Amino acid sequence: MSVTHHHIPDSMLAAYAAGTLPQAFAVVVATHVSMCSLCRAALGAHEAVGGAVLELQDQVAVSDGLKSNVLDLLDAPFAPTTAPARNGIYPGPVVEAMKGRAPRWKTLGMGVRQDILFGQKDGSLRLLYIPPGQAVPDHGHNGLELTLVLQGSFSDETGQFGVGDVEVADETLEHTPVADAGDPCICLAATDAPLRFRALAPRLLQPLFRI
Amino acid sequence: MTALDPPDNPPDGDPGRRPAARGPRRTAPDHAACAPTLSRETQWMMAVRDQRDRTAFAALFDHFAPRLKGFVIRSGIPAAKAEEVVQDVMLTIWRKADQFDPHRAQVSAWIYQIARNRQIDVMRRDGRPMPEELREDPGTEPDASQILAVEQEARQLKSALTRLNAEQRDVIEKAYLGELSHQQISDQTGLPLGTIKSRIRLGLNRLRHELKDLKP
Numbered sequence: 402m403s404v405t406h407h408h409i410p411d412s413m414l415a416a417y418a419a420g421t422l423p424q425a426f427a428v429v430v431a432t433h434v435s436m437c438s439l440c441r442a443a444l445g446a447h448e449a450v451g452g453a454v455l456e457l458q459d460q461v462a463v464s465d466g467l468k469s470n471v472l473d474l475l476d477a478p479f480a481p482t483t484a485p486a487r488n489g490i491y492p493g494p495v496v497e498a499m500k501g502r503a504p505r506w507k508t509l510g511m512g513v514r515q516d517i518l519f520g521q522k523d524g525s526l527r528l529l530y531i532p533p534g535q536a537v538p539d540h541g542h543n544g545l546e547l548t549l550v551l552q553g554s555f556s557d558e559t560g561q562f563g564v565g566d567v568e569v570a571d572e573t574l575e576h577t578p579v580a581d582a583g584d585p586c587i588c589l590a591a592t593d594a595p596l597r598f599r600a601l602a603p604r605l606l607q608p609l610f611r612i
Numbered sequence: 613m614t615a616l617d618p619p620d621n622p623p624d625g626d627p628g629r630r631p632a633a634r635g636p637r638r639t640a641p642d643h644a645a646c647a648p649t650l651s652r653e654t655q656w657m658m659a660v661r662d663q664r665d666r667t668a669f670a671a672l673f674d675h676f677a678p679r680l681k682g683f684v685i686r687s688g689i690p691a692a693k694a695e696e697v698v699q700d701v702m703l704t705i706w707r708k709a710d711q712f713d714p715h716r717a718q719v720s721a722w723i724y725q726i727a728r729n730r731q732i733d734v735m736r737r738d739g740r741p742m743p744e745e746l747r748e749d750p751g752t753e754p755d756a757s758q759i760l761a762v763e764q765e766a767r768q769l770k771s772a773l774t775r776l777n778a779e780q781r782d783v784i785e786k787a788y789l790g791e792l793s794h795q796q797i798s799d800q801t802g803l804p805l806g807t808i809k810s811r812i813r814l815g816l817n818r819l820r821h822e823l824k825d826l827k828p
């Protein structure tokens with residue numbers, strides 16, 4: 402366990418427990434929880450509230466046959482599912498989002514690379530690779546962005562972010578993350594809106610690069 | 613916010629919580645030493661997990677299936693489809709019973725996340741990504757005081773929910789039934805979530821205990 406200092410906001414843990422987070426954010430939360438005991442415990446607490454809500458739910462009688470149906474099915478064969486395990490620097494939920502493949506890095510210039518894991522209408526998820534000393538080009542945000550460090554560290558105007566740390570940035574944050582000395586910084590980044598990379602690509606090219 | 617803070621005394625008048633020898637278990641439990649003070653639900657769940665006890669499973673069904681049906685319908689799944697979801701959740705409880713760890717989660721909390729997962733599967737294309745699983749060493753001795761503490765917290769949370777005013781309780785229910793976005797939850801400044809701090813500490817103690825031998 403690394404010591405993390407930047408955690409998932411409580412409202413996101415609650416939304417994750419309830420299953421209402423956009424998929425890209427949910428992968429970041431599941432990844433951080435895999436790395437952070439504090440947030441795992443906090444998620445457990447939210448699930449306990451959910452359990453209390455379930456306990457207090459108005460009961461609705463089930464049909465007569467349901468119980469015997471279920472009891473009859475207890476011996477039916479089923480395919481056990483196992484959560485993917487960590488692979489190197491990539492925790493299980495990232496391995497799952499990568500569908501088990503190695504990263505396919507595409508260069509963005511200045512040594513910065515990305516691998517888009519998925520882009521959906523409610524958000525996108527990608528890996529970022531930033532060489533030491535290199536800045537991720539300044540970008541504004543249309544919505545919310547979560548950046549979780551998987552290797553190395555970066556610093557920006559708000560502080561330093563090491564392995565397991567999550568930076569939460571919204572429209573109001575103009576920041577310039579710079580990878581610290583040492584290993585290249587590899588991050589998992591989720592947004593709920595397309596990014597605007599000012600230094601790299603004119604807006605018109607965005608659909609092409611899907612950034 | 614203090615609305616969900618635990619009461620000084622555990623709630624009285626819940627006869628279902630004094631299980632003693634009323635459980636349906638036919639065989640002597642492994643956890644006899646701590647069993648008399650555990651809730652019925654936990655005893656049933658541990659019998660399902662450890663003895664594959666079908667009578668205990670039937671008792672879990674009787675307790676949870678009607679609540680799950682209400683929960684699923686309230687979450688926006690049509691009544692016609694709701695029993696399918698209830699059936700899937702109950703089967704998952706049976707099949708994944710080995711993942712139930714009463715040191716970390718009370719039965720209703722564990723079933724809650726199974727139910728939410730199943731509903732997410734039904735309602736959208738992608739399943740919910742899940743954290744890596746933590747597994748206890750097979751030889752780990754049950755820690756009765758931790759299990760009881762988790763149960764007591766669950767009782768206090770439930771009792772605290774019943775003491776909220778209607779408006780606050782409605783917001784909590786909406787949040788955990790999946791009717792609010794994270795932004796809406798975050799905007800609910802009156803939402804008494806701060807409350808679960810002691811529950812977080814409890815979980816953290818256990819995790820520290822389990823993880824102390826793990827290297828980064």
Ligand SMILES: [Zn+2]
Binds near residue numbers: 408437439441
């Ligand atoms: Zn954390």
